Amino acid sequence: MIDIQNITKVYNTKNGELTAVDNVSLSIKKGEIYGIIGYSGAGKSTMIRLLNGLEKPSTGSVIVGGQDISKASGAKLREARQKISMIFQHFNLLWSRTVEENIAFPLEIAGVSKTQREKRVEELIELVGLKGRGKAYPSQLSGGQKQRVGIARALANNPEVLLCDEATSALDPETTDSILELLLDINKKIGLTIVLITHEMHVIRKICNRVAVMEEGKVVEQGDVLQVFQNPQAPITKNFVSQASGETQEMQASLEQILANYPAGKIAKLTFAEATTEQPVISQMIKQFDVVVNIVHGKISNTTGGSFGTLFIHIDGEQHEVEKALNFLTKQEIQTEVIEHA
Amino acid sequence: MLNQLFPNVDWGKMLDATYETVYMTAVATVITFILGILIGIVLFLTSDNQLWANKIVHxxxxxxxxxxxxxxxxxxxxxxxxxxxxxxxxxxxxxAALPALIIGAAPFYARMVLIALREIDKGVIEAARSMGAKTSTIIWKVLIPESLPALISGITVTAVALVGYTAMAGIIGAGGLGNLAFLDGFQRNRTDVTLMATVLILVVVFIIQYIGDFITVKVDKR
Structure with missing residues (x-):
């Protein structure tokens, strides 16, 4: 569906050249939800705008649905954009128009007749769950409702691709989840390809099939979400994953505390994948080896590809017993990482 | 009663002068509104990072x-x-006063249009572009509606300034209340005529301001 080949985007600023996107290649399949995660300034905003031609790459090409967006211009580009719609962090609704009129706007652009427009608007309002709010102005809506209008507006012309530019970053956690569910629902219902950029691993975990991690304009890691979560490679990915697993600074501090109080023991971080989540490995370990185990922190996370868990345990005992216990865990196909210093 | 307070006021003349003032202001305001928006949009769209970004034209x-x-x-x-x-x-x-009134007021209003357009959220313009909107669509359906309250309050200020300009235009024989106050009032030393003309000018200004404020509030859905 989307093929990004060796794109680089260089801006000429007052302070010299700035490479926002640095030789990135990605391929996004039809019907999948693809997430691009990175901190601000990583180049993800530029990246997503290259996909609908709001930005033009300095080199490389962007092929969406067989058409080279990076080369298109004028009427061709405008027509292509009707099939690649976008939703925004700050919704970008027209305040001068009602909900209905906002949703009708892209239809007006596409030259759809008035009766057809009214019919389509009604369907969309129903789809995004805003029935009865059609005559309201954006200023009378909550953030979540505004984003629902944004989504309805983006879907108006039956697009093939939906680009989400930090679509949930301005919303509270609960509203974020409801919007993500709506996107997932639409993805399943009409097989829409969704590309989203975010700085929250939570969003990636919740709805994405695949993810690319961006840092300083480069894609440093990409793959299936579950795989990336279970086995992050790049340091920045590890950061994002631990952020999503609820490994807060507070927890780091308490790990440090335990290490200081029990210098003989070891703290291990265990990552459980699919099958192993259901095995009583800890009690087996305690029965087989002469160790005491203290559970420090644990969490199970769900991704669209399956669930995985992380568990922090403190193991104390004779050194060779502790070694044997850790070996046992590794044999159970549980990723075991000994934490020396938190 | 009124005739005792304003013994020298010729009410017929006063009415004609008021009509002339209102006429000049109204026609000049309408043309200034159109011309100012036109120039303002050119100024806006040719500025840096805009759709027609062009340093020379700007x-x-x-x-x-x-x-x-x-x-x-x-x-x-x-x-x-x-x-x-x-x-x-x-x-x-x-x-005969209209060309001067319009040429004097339109650039003034164009600046206000530019300020109004700059206040529009850039994201909204970006959203319209992302939907495949043409520049003409962006002008008619985004730029003008989204800046309408500022455009209206701007034209109100301009119209009030135009009332003042019409008084000055009286010098070249354009008529109106300013002319009457100057010729009949000041030069013939009839203070009551000057006073009455002033009161009527104030009434015209207040009415313009009231209408302007009313429409501004009406169109502002923010």
């Missing part, structure tokens, strides 16, 4: 606006006498 338009905005109105009227004569064949009457 600079030339901006300079022209600044030049006409800087000339004192009374000087502008005199400078425009040959132009008005060529255009209308006369320099007398309410219509």
């Amino acid at each position: 600079f030339l338009t901006g300079s022209l606006v600044n030049i006409f905005r800087s000339i004192p109105f009374i000087v502008l009227i005199i400078l425009l006498i040959p132009f008005t004569k060529f255009l209308l064949g006369t320099i007398r009457g309410a219509n």
